[in-house]
Amino acid sequence: MKNIKEEFYKTLLNREDFYMKQYYSNYHKEDVYIAIKELREGIYCVLITDEANENIDSLEAFEYIKTLDKPFSLNVMILSSEGYIYTEHVHPINKLIINKDRGNVIACDESCLPLKQIWENAIQKNFSTNRKLGKSYFENKLLTSGLIVINIAIFLITAFLSGSLFDIDTKVLLDYGAKYNALIDKGQVWRLLTCAFLHSGLIHIACNMYSLYIIGPQIEQIYGTLKYLIIYIVSSITASALSYFMSPDSISVGASGAIFGLMGALLAFAFIERNKIQKKYMSSLMQVIIINLFIGLSISNIDNFAHIGGLVGGVLTGYISYKIFNNNMGKL
Known part of the structure; x- marks a missing residue:
């Protein structure tokens, strides 16, 4: 621009x-x-x-x-x-x-x-679309695009091995890193992160990737690429961690915990900058979060503790990233 x-x-x-x-x-x-x-x-x-x-x-x-x-x-x-x-x-x-x-x-x-x-x-x-009058289409979308590509690539591999796009085989998910307490207890702690890159079916990944496509660029614009990646990873882990303790018998997969974390980071930003942005932004964001939590509670086989864990992780990581580690936080 x-x-x-x-x-x-x-x-x-x-x-x-x-x-x-x-x-x-x-x-x-x-x-x-x-x-x-x-x-x-x-x-x-x-x-x-x-x-x-x-x-x-x-x-x-x-x-x-x-x-x-x-x-x-x-x-x-x-x-x-x-x-x-x-x-x-x-x-x-x-x-x-x-x-x-x-x-x-x-x-x-x-x-x-x-x-x-x-x-x-x-x-x-x-005016010409070939002139550099603004940044490219991928402005603030680079990391989001990369995450979407990774998620889709892993999904296609698991779909091929399962022989289905709509119902990924549980054994395949376990082989590729689903959150399963019995295996985590044996030392496979990396499952707390890898499960965020697995999905149980086409509708599951489509919904999560669409949400990531909408929310991700906002996070990248506000926090920058590196902090965005940190927020995404930390939220994925906190989502799995709460699910580990509160849903010990579940086999969990999906990026929704990380996406709730991104919403939490937006909430942290809105709180810090509450004197500079419209109140409608904060209220609208809260409505979106509450509605999504309610939807999760209304549908069976949804790991709601992962959503809550991701949200909390995103709020904390977003607040720390934006406020405490800001080089000029005294001017906020």
């Missing part, structure tokens, strides 16, 4: 009589720039961000502009995907939504019409 921001800001500076102001972002831990144009009735401010950082970036910009002691209009250009869902903010901002892959305008508030015209005249004509 860096190149498209620079290009459009340069257009505003060189052709539209804007000037730049900068302020320190407590979230990004670096200086952030905003374009400003003096008008008779106040200042017209332009911020460029993406849909992942929309709430936090607009809030920080809004709070900074208030310190300038001038009437203002905050206009946020959001680089997004085609499926952007328009939501209202708790503070007054105007939005111009741009498809970051194609360059077309998805939505535009009335105050952003001048920006829309500038975009279409100066930028969109030269």
